[in-house]
Amino acid sequence: MLFSRIWVLALTSPLVFNGVLSFPQPIPLNDGDAPKELLGDLLTVGVRTTTGQAVQNILLGLESGQSAVVVDQASACAAQSVCCVWYSVATDLTKLFLARDGTCNDDARAAIRLGFHDAGTWSKSNKAAGLDFGGADGSILIAAFEEQNRAENNGLQTIIVKMQKLATKWKVGLADLVQYAATHAVVTCPLGPRVRTFVGRKDATQPAPPGLLPSVHALSGDLIALFQDKTIDPHTLTALVGAHSCSKQFNQDTAHPGSAQDSTPGVWDVNFYNETIATKPNKKLFIFDSDKVLAFDARMATEWRAFISDQAHWNEDYSAAYVRLSMLGVNNINDLTECTGTLPAARQKFP
Known part of the structure; x- marks a missing residue:
């Protein structure tokens, strides 16, 4: 019953962004996610506000974690808005x-x-x-x-x-x-x-x-267990690790500071997923050991390869995953x- 009630809200309740009404778009299908856990006061006292409902929907995979709401103008911001x-x-x-x-x-x-x-x-x-x-x-x-x-x-x-x-x-x-x-x-x-x-x-x-925090030298099982203890399952972790699409290392290989983890570190693309598992690695890149072991772990391998040709899929999954990450330890x-x-x-x- 809880899930069905939330689904109705996800479809029919408008959200307000600085005075602009936006109807959230439901995710069209579940692409393999395990049942999701709630966090903070959503777990202890439940939904009390519109924001609480929106975050709960995102955490449960019933509402998108990314937004296409038009960028507002600062001049139109209500004087009392905390967003100004x-x-x-x-x-x-x-x-x-x-x-x-x-x-x-x-x-x-x-x-x-x-x-x-x-x-x-x-x-x-x-x-x-x-x-x-x-x-x-x-x-x-x-x-x-x-x-x-x-x-x-x-x-x-x-x-x-x-x-x-x-x-x-x-x-x-x-x-x-x-x-x-x-x-x-x-x-x-x-x-x-x-x-x-x-x-x-x-x-x-x-x-x-x-x-x-994770070590770049840890085994995949240890990394997955570490993140599961944060309510982040392997499916969600696969999306989060993709942030290395835009990363560079400066401390792991001090002989080559600034070496990137994919060939386009200034662009948020899915090259990282393909280049991490390439049979002939790009010698200009520095691939973290942790990324390699996760890419070949059976709990993440299918989703990892699904992202290689699907930017929209990754963006959607990453957005929901990051909303979850950004709520860890938040009890209000x-x-x-x-x-x-x-x-x-x-x-x-x-x-």
Whole structure:
């Protein structure tokens, strides 16, 4: 009954983006997802608001995680809207993330990684043990917590400083800025989806628990178990790993800093999925060991290969997966506000 009620809401309830009504589009079919888990207050108290309903629908695969809502003009923003300031943030981020050739740059890549590293520090096991903190709480930006000095966050120091300055300039929450910058960076990349983006998270009051981020040298079984403990199943993980389409490494192979994980790191395309499993690897690329073992794990191999020729499929799956990631450790989902309309429009063709 719960699923049928949510499905009706997904089809008939309009969402409001900065004053613009948009009817969510249902995902046409389930392409292999396992039953999805809820998170935060949606799990403990249920849906209490329109935002809570929208996020729940996305988490359960009943509503799209990406948005085609027309980009609003800042001048039309209602005076009391919490989204208004994000137009200014978006303008600054576009300047920061967009390269002259129209691709996304190293700052965009770092912002995407930053979003993963902040949100990924939460687990069901810790919550069950009474340690329900970490996750998408902005702790990685709080200098006093010294997370920037952790080995797994090496290479993020420059983007951390830039985000700290931006948060001070616009007086926005750290937790929200990290996730907003990550989704902005993705849509700044040509072909990238416009992931639905929510603000209103509570900032961290303590450092994130250590040891919850993946190692590039881990076995596939260990990686899958690590993410399942974050409610991220293998199907969802396959989509998230694709963010390496726009990544470069600077610390794994210090002899070749800046080597990319696919041949078009400035474009959010599906080349990564094909090039990771190529029988004759491109010698200019640096393929992470973790990506290779995941690509050939039976729990992910079919979906991995499905993405190779289907950009739209990957974008849809990634968007839903990232909304889930961005809600890890967030216990006030019902209180959030959707500000997707402040993001740039997606560019579905390039060049």
